[in-house]
Amino acid sequence: MSVVERIEELKTEALSALADAGTTKDLESARVRYLGRSADLTEIKKGIRDLPPDDRKAVGGASNRATKEIEAALAERLAEVAVSEREERLRAEAVDVTLPGVPYPKGSLHPSLRIIDEVVDFFVGLGYRVAEGPEVETDYYNFTALNIPPGHPARGMQDTFFLDDGLVLRTHTSPVQVRTMLSQEPPVYIVCPGRTYRRDSDPTHTPMFNQIEGLAVDKGLTLGDLKGTLAAMARHVFGEDVKVRLRPSYFQFVEPGVELDVSCFVCGGSDPNCKVCKGAGWIEMLGAGMVDPAVLSEAGYDPEEYTGFAFGMGPDRMAMVRYGIPDLRLFFEGDLRFLQQF
Amino acid sequence: MRVPLSWLREYVDFDLSADNLADLFSLRSQEVDGIERFGVLDGEVVVGEVVEFGQHPNADRLNVAKVDLGGQIVQIVAGAPNPYPGARVPVVVPGSVLADGRKLKKAKLRGEESNGMMMSERELGISAEHSGILLLDDSYEVGRPVSDYFPVGETVLELDVNPNRPDLWGMIGVARELAAILNTKFEVPEPVFDPSCEPTGAYTLRVEAPELCPRYDLRRVSGVRPGEKAPLELRRRIHAAGMRPVNAVVDATNYVMLETGQPIHAFDAGEVRGGIVVRRAHPGEKMTMLDGHTRSLDEEMLVIADEERGLVVAGVMGAETAEVGDETTDVLVEVATFAGRNIMETSQRLALRTDASGRFERGLDPNMVDFAMNRVTDLIARTTGGEPAPDTLSFYPEPVEPWEVPLRLPRAELLLGMPVGEGEAAERLRGLGCEVEAGEGKLAVTVPTFRRDLTREADLIEEVGRLVGLENVPESLPRAPQVGGLTPEQRKLRALRRLLADLGLHEAVTYPFGPDRWTRDLGLAGDVGAPLKLQNPLSAEAGNLRRTLLPGLLDAAARNRSFGARGGALFEVGHVFEPKEGPEGMREYALRYRMRGEMGPDAEVPPELLMGVGESNKVAGVLAGIVRAAGWNVPPKPAGFFEAKGLVERLIPGATFEPRTTPFLHPGRAAVVLVDGEEAGWVGEVHPEAAESFELEGWPVAAFELDVAFADPDPEPRFRAFVNVPAVSMDLAVVVDRDVRVGEMLREVAALGSPILAETRVFDVYEGSQVPEGKKSVALNFTFQAEETLTDEAVKEELDRVSARLRDAFGAEVRSG
């Protein structure tokens, strides 16, 4: 067998070994065997200078070509094997994607306060500011300044909690409106959210509840402005399609006094068994009215120059309607089964 | 106010279903709370005569009657045993619909056919009487519909009358209101009678307390048939209106009260000694009242008495003495007006609220007395055969006159936001009983005395607006001429609540009043004195105002535990209340401030002291039990001091902490939270004893409470330059005495003021076998950073400085390795 033939044989052998090698490790041992320092082909190359000059060229050319071919095949196979090995590794790394993820903490905000935040944001968008005040109030701010002097029958309706003489737990957030009017000149545009208290406890009343009241005093404000403002608020909270209606009502510190109903956003009045509106088609939402001239005067505003409207709503009840909560008492028990739903 | 529609129809004509009428009333006047129906709604009730009546052959407790319905004899099975042959009875025929919606059918009861039903008073809606069949007298003609004599069905509207409208507490007022809404007429029956007989003047009338009694009228009706029952239709109406029939005289007074809204009292004249005296109660005067209770009266209470003894607490309730009974033949009728506020206070002090007191409280129209007196004496006379006296004793020194209120139409249009026609406004106000003169955009309105709520222009504008219809008010949306928005404090509070929720806490809202044990179990009783107390708590368990949010949240945690929770994290933002002692001698100013809004002798005294209450807004969190449940690849997280402290560090970046014992906190795991040296709140583990008394025994419980004003959950960012040179990280472990505070070590390191030390982190604290007894190992990691690449020597030198400082200050030994 000539040397050139032997080279050809080695090349064939090497290419076949490379083709059979399935791992990076196999390929490395093939490389050592066929291209390594003591490989046959290497030995042949080392012996070239000892060959007769006529053979040198042929053997040199053949051995170089064979080396290149083997190197090329090796590189190709290495790349191929790397891909399959990576695929294999990734297959082994697969996880059960249906297992739960790492539990990041998830708390909640109280449903009434979610409603308060939403209503407050709506009025802030209209240019209102948020006013706050104490929960222990004086008799004066809670009643007298609101056109409810001592001995007035409306006091009896309010089931007030009393503290030391002349102090009460506020029965509404209206005293905040009085405090605001006394401390600034008109125009006034405020909303007053907060806790209020009445001495009442049954399935539909809790001795504490949340309230949002609002007050706008300016030149030329009308009942139409009240209606439009509250209609927009109702649509903001209960959806674009709801309608509102006004009914006459009575609150000592407004005149005229009205109540505002919102059309049932669940059934629209079409379901006589509707849980939300009880088939009436309307949901009682809030009390409101044009600020009584006596209240404006008490605050030092001229009722001939300024008019205004005031309104009060119950975010607890709004949350009940909006989220489908059946029982008011749930709001104030701190029960996690309730709270974590919001 | 219960409004029987058949009664209403007597005064005003309307063609509306009950539902439509209710809607109309709700939209134009007062809210309708409900609609109640009695008797037979649809069908026929006929006067029948019992022909035969006997035992049912197959049932001991049933009877079989043959009843003549006027030419036709039907068989009816009945439960009641009281009919007899010859008795006249109301019979409802099959096919009729009863008030409960049931349709009556022909039936076979135990084998006997039954064609209809003989009816009790209750079944006809006449009274609550249901012990037997109603027996009719001979004036009822056999075969005629019973509805020829009285309505066999009734529909009652329940009006929720606003407190400013006492005129709507009578059927006449309701009829006037409906007529005004419908723009139609209403008519009230005029009493007609022929006064004769015994004069009232045989008795005397003396009003000794005119300030409490603007009007008092007294008239006698004599010759009353004793024990007479009121006619059926009258009793039926009283029952439908929600009262209980008693006897003809009392029923007449109640009937006229329901009609006019004016409470009326009748005395047995034979028991009245000398005459009627209207006076204040004597100190300590006692009266045994109709409800059987003896009450002690005082001089602030008005009494109707005779010359010898008290007969009635005016406007509230009568005594047993001189009440009209079954023997009464001679009656004195009182129709009076009392000072509303006094009646309210009396009824509150006696804890005795009656139908009458509720009406007097609102303040009644003294001019209604004349009509009511004529009406009631007429009614008593007609129903009992009595004869009204020709004279009325009347005390009415200052007659109330109608008053005039001007109404400017442009003002009405401004307030209502809609056009108001002069003619329409005038017509609407006339419908309410006003006299109106119109001209040049102005109305001169004379208000009738029964509308005491109409005293100002705005009151009249409201009346016009609601009668024209509030649905005609257009919607408009004014925008405030100012920039709206939350204050920085309000924005902070929002961010704080959102942050705590994002960190896994649940926002609770708890009651601010609680039981004595709140103070006791937190160990606060001795330290800080009594909490503020409610004078009239709903229960003894809810009488103390909280001075910290903690107990409400602990109660909630315990509640959650009792329902099977393994733990949880709650937070609340809310007010707490502290008693504040005012300066000496300030009581009088304090009361003036509280009652009249007046400031103290000088404006220097803060309102807080005049209130005697310090109120502040707090945020508190309670972590109890397992705060975060284990996942398949994460361990559970129990509550602990450092969990709570981590939250505080997020709420107030830069806060510092110093050990501080508090009665309700673990003495070794409690700290005061400081911001620039000021106390912002506390954090700690709840004392095991306190936890136990709140039924959280065995659970780790950690909590914090901060003054909201100090919280800064999302501080304004401030850029600090950084360099693009790699930082060098080095660890250092030192051994120090066990009681050395790591916080002080860190402060000492910071005090070095190293120019290249960028960050120090504590990454391990260890006590145990590798460390000598009484010592601990503290492992610190330092990040060094400079503007050029740091050499190993420079870093080593700085680290040595740190070690030396720790050694000098705390005797710290560097651990090798």
Ligand SMILES: [Zn+2]
């Ligand atoms: Zn509905």
